[in-house]
Amino acid sequence: xxxxxxxxxxxIKENPTFVLLLGMCPTLGTTTSAMNGxxxxxxxxxxxxxxxxxxxxxxxxxxxxxRIPSFIVIIASFVTVVQLCMQAYVPELYKTxxxxxxxxxxxxxxxxxxxxxxxxxxxxxxxxxxxxxxxxFTLSLTVIGAVRxxxxxxxxxxxxxxxGDGMLIFVLAPGAFIVLGYLMVLxxxxxxxxxx
Amino acid sequence: xxxxxxxxxxxxxxxxxxxxxxxxCPFLGVSSxxxxxxxxGAAVTFVMAISSxxxxxxQYYVLVPLGIEYMQTxxxxxxxxxLVQMVEIILKKVSPALYQALGIxxxxxxxxxxxxxxxxxxxxxxxxxxxxxxFSVSTALGFALALxxxxxxxxxxxxxxxxxxxxxxxxxxxxxxxxxMAFMGFSGLV
Numbered sequence: 001x002x003x004x005x006x007x008x009x010x011x012i013k014e015n016p017t018f019v020l021l022l023g024m025c026p027t028l029g030t031t032t033s034a035m036n037g038x039x040x041x042x043x044x045x046x047x048x049x050x051x052x053x054x055x056x057x058x059x060x061x062x063x064x065x066x067r068i069p070s071f072i073v074i075i076a077s078f079v080t081v082v083q084l085c086m087q088a089y090v091p092e093l094y095k096t097x098x099x100x101x102x103x104x105x106x107x108x109x110x111x112x113x114x115x116x117x118x119x120x121x122x123x124x125x126x127x128x129x130x131x132x133x134x135x136x137f138t139l140s141l142t143v144i145g146a147v148r149x150x151x152x153x154x155x156x157x158x159x160x161x162x163x164g165d166g167m168l169i170f171v172l173a174p175g176a177f178i179v180l181g182y183l184m185v186l187x188x189x190x191x192x193x194x195x196x
Numbered sequence: 197x198x199x200x201x202x203x204x205x206x207x208x209x210x211x212x213x214x215x216x217x218x219x220x221c222p223f224l225g226v227s228s229x230x231x232x233x234x235x236x237g238a239a240v241t242f243v244m245a246i247s248s249x250x251x252x253x254x255q256y257y258v259l260v261p262l263g264i265e266y267m268q269t270x271x272x273x274x275x276x277x278x279l280v281q282m283v284e285i286i287l288k289k290v291s292p293a294l295y296q297a298l299g300i301x302x303x304x305x306x307x308x309x310x311x312x313x314x315x316x317x318x319x320x321x322x323x324x325x326x327x328x329x330x331f332s333v334s335t336a337l338g339f340a341l342a343l344x345x346x347x348x349x350x351x352x353x354x355x356x357x358x359x360x361x362x363x364x365x366x367x368x369x370x371x372x373x374x375x376x377m378a379f380m381g382f383s384g385l386v
Contacts, residue, residue: 021365024224025309029217069277076270084266099218099316102269106309108221173215174380177373184366192361 003128010132017140018187022109026100027141028176034157037145038138039093040100043082045134048110050078052130055118071114072105079104109137147179199330201386206334208382212310213342214375219310223343224368226301228354233347237340239301241333243283244311247276248332251315252325272315280305310339346375 016022023044030040051074062070083101086094094101104110113133118126149155152171154162169175210216213223219240226236254275259265284302287295305311314335318328349371358367 021224024220025217028220069274072273072277073270076273080266080269083269099313099320102316103218103309103313105269105273106312169377172380173217174373174376176217177369177376181366181369181373184369185361188361188366 003125006125006128007132007135010129010134010136011139012136012191014133015136015140015187016109016133017137017144018184019191020109020112022112023107023137025103026107027144028180030097030100031141031145031148031176031179032096032171033149033153033155034142034146036093036096037141037143039090040097041134041138041141043086043097043101044104044107044109045130045138046082047075047078047104048113048134048137049127049130050081051075051110052113052118052126053123054078055114056121056123056126059119067119068111068115071111071119075110075114076105109133144176144179144183147183148175151175151179199327202327202331203334205386206331207338207341208379209386211338211342211379212314212335213339214372214379216313218313219308219339222304222308223339223346223372224365226304227343227347227368228350230344230347230351233343234340235297236301236304237336237343238297240305240308240310240339241336243276243280243302243305244314244332244336245329246283247279247311247315248318248328249325250275250279252318252323252328255319268316268319272312276311276315310335342375342379346372349375 010016014020017024017027026040026044031037051071054074055071058070058074079102082104083094086097086101113129117129121129146156148170149157150166152166152168152175154160154164154166167175170179206212212218213220222236222240227233251272254271255265255268259267259271280302284295287302314332318331321331323331350368353367353371362370
């Protein structure tokens with residue numbers, strides 16, 4: 001039960017995108033379609049889970065002073081692993097996500113969880129925490145991507161449901177800011193009711 | 197002429213924040229006042245200018261000859277983190293006045309994805325040393341421009357009566373969207 005809560009909290013209560021406002025660059029940059037958003041979310045989740053496990057295993061060996069650089073090296077190694085895997089198995093997606101794959105290194109969610117959770121808890125809990133936060137991130141990115149794709153090109157996950165053109169602006173840069181802004185308003189509104 | 201195109205493209209057409217979505221965290225985080233955003237812009241320009249040269253040398257004189265280009269991400273992030281730390285120490289000794297002005301922003305830059313992003317982009321675009329330098333400085337100027345413009349807008353926004361659910365980040369994001377739309381007007385320029 002407790003373990004389940006660990007996963008659940010990442011989805012809603014500590015949702016990295018809508019509540020903690022972390023990892024904004026990939027959130028805005030890669031959500032041109034639901035598929036791209038989900039791909040980015042899953043890649044980040046993989047790095048997050050793996051780095052959380054390793055960091056929680058070696059947390060007692062690393063001296064406190066060089067903690068942050070060591071975390072960054074561990075994270076960067078897993079990013080390279082994920083990068084090479086994606087290049088090999090999903091080259092199309094790798095090309096569309098482009099520079100944002102290596103930039104997972106500087107995604108504050110990952111370093112944030114390493115510092116706040118993995119460096120204090122055991123490997124299993126850390127893995128579950130990574131899974132929860134990763135799922136929350138994937139969910140938000142997929143939702144943002146789906147909304148932008150629906151408005152922008154009249155399709156969802158590549159399946160078109162209208163004929164003709166959508167509102168192109170939502171696929172372009174300004175649409176990212178505007179859609180995220182309005183989704184955040186919606187999220188605030190819904191959770192505000194829940195809190196009362 | 198070639199350099200002129202790089203400069204215009206990096207500042208206006210492919211603005212690093214509003215078109216490429218790099219460095220959003222400082223864009224949303226330190227843009228509530230024009231004065232602090234000027235400081236952040238200056239610090240980023242300073243670090244990016246130095247890091248472009250260091251990264252260029254690292255890529256073409258260490259990684260490529262050794263055949264370990266796949267170490268790019270790890271090598272770049274370590275070098276940038278070390279560089280920021282070094283710049284901070286040197287600045288403290290050499291120019292205390294400048295350190296006073298930029299000091300608090302420097303540690304924040306390590307996690308600014310714009311610095312690492314530009315480093316990766318300039319390798320991807322296969323720029324030579326001078327082009328890399330020009331590209332980095334003009335990208336940083338584009339970052340500073342977006343930051344200062346946005347800070348000016350947010351200062352005015354503070355005084356407005358914004359609906360409860362929109363307060364804070366949501367209205368800032370929507371404003372940024374409109375600013376990005378304005379920047380799209382530059383898209384036919386180059």
